[in-house]
Amino acid sequence: MQTSVNKVFLELAGQSVIKYSLDVFAGLEDVAEIVVVAHPEELELMKAKIDDGFCSRRPxxxxxxxxxxxxxxxxxxxxxxxxxxxxxxxxxxxxxLSVFLAQRVIQAAREFNAACPGVPSKDTLKEADEEGNVCHTLDRSRIYRIQTPQVFRMDMLKNAYVQASNEGFLGTDDAVLFEKYCGPVRIVPGEEQNLKITTREDMAVVRGWLGDDNNMRAGIGYDIHRLVEDRPLILGGVNIPFEKGLLGHSDADVLLHAICDALLGAAGLGDIGHHFPDKDPRYKDVSSLALLEKVKILIDRQSFEIMNIDCTIVAERPYLAPFLGDMKKGIADLLGIGIRQINIKATTNEGLGPAGQGEGIAAQAIALLRIFNGA
Known part of the structure; x- marks a missing residue:
């Protein structure tokens, strides 16, 4: 799943993905202790997510x-x-994961030493050779899609891990290690909704199960800058041949500034002036492509996905139509979206106002974001 945010931190119906599982295990009488394993660089964030409104009688x-x-x-x-x-x-x-499934797996493990949930395969499964040719068809009636939680006698699983480490063996799940070094694992009927979030499509399915469909946010951006001599004219990250350029602390790219504000507005993250103040020397003459890249990181961290962006540039001169394609491609590539997800139009102001009088250039943008919990 292509997102800069760990999927367990994404939000679903107002709480992070990981809290759903914690709620289940924290409520089980059989559970005495909970350990969460996190990426070393995400330890503090994980602790903060767990502490944020989560109460548990279990350590x-x-x-x-x-x-x-x-x-x-x-x-x-x-x-x-x-x-x-x-x-x-x-x-x-x-x-x-449901409480009932967790309880079934725990009970089976008490009886058989090890158990895991599995869902019978609905599809015909075939084994292929290295060239993609079918070798043979598997017996679907004996094939299961294995889920978690997987429950084991702890001393036996620990022993399996020691042996696997000694032999340098890596398994795809814990049941593989138990099978190899300890004995059989009992399959308990799993649940279709207990799916693993791996792709964006999985996230959409989970939102559907939760009835969490309030997942769109819209934002509007606007910017205008004065045209002056001895400045390059940069719009949408493209250098436009013209006798004047836009005056500003950065490169004064009004189109990218409007897009930044639209994205920030949709995400509820303030505006471009808040994040990149015009008195901050770090942003003196900086390319607005760099600012847009930072905005993309900000909305990624809040679990947003860009659905589409629609923009209008208002300028009497120069004629911008020949440059719109390059603008779209550059912006789409930077944001990691399809070129059909961004639309850029150019129009005049019919001689009215600063843009119409040729004193400056303005731009407007509207952005639509989808949130995994939204976005």
Missing amino acids: IKVVPGGAERQHSVRAGLEALDDRLDFVAVHDAARPL
Whole structure:
């Protein structure tokens, strides 16, 4: 899923993805302790997300993970109290885990030492060779899509991890290690809604399950700058041949400034003047493409996705139509969106006002964002 934000921090119906799983485990009588394994660079953010409005009678530890999933799970195991009998390993990117499924898996593990939820495959599955040719068709009646939580006797799982480490074996999940070194794992009927968020489409499905469809935000941006001599004219990141340019602290690109304000407005993040003050020497003559790139990072951090941007440049001169295509391509590439998601128009002001009198150039922009919890 292409986003600069860890998917477990994205918001769904007003709370982060990870809190849904924490709510389930914190409410189970069988659970004595919870350990959250986080990327080493995200430890403080993870702690803040957990502390933000989350109350639990269970102690919650946050520990750094490793380079591979298996290393991270082992770090979590090492942080648990050795006196515990069973351990449940769950992927926090599965926010729709139900209490009932968690209880079923725990009960099965008590009976069989290890259990995991699985959903029977609905599709025909084929094994292919390296060239993509079908080798044979698998028996669908015996194929399951495995989910989490996976629950094991803790001493046995720890032993499996030690043996895997000694042999340099990496498995795709914990059940693989248990199967290899300890014995069979019981499959418990899983739930279709217990899906893992991997793609944007998965996020849309999860929002649908939660009835969280209030996920669009719109913003408007406007800017105008005076035309003066001895300045380059830059619009939409493109240098336009003209005898005058726009006066400003940065490169005075009114189009990109309007787009920045529209994006910030839709995300509820203030305006361009707040983030890039015109008295700050760091932004003296800076390219507005750099400012737009920073705005993209800001909205990514708030879990927003750009749906479309519509812009209008108001200028009597020069004639801008030949440059609009380059503007669209450059902006689309920088923002990581399709070229059809941005529209740029150029018009005159029929001789009215500063733009109409040729004293300056103005631009307007409207941006539509989708939020994973929105965005």
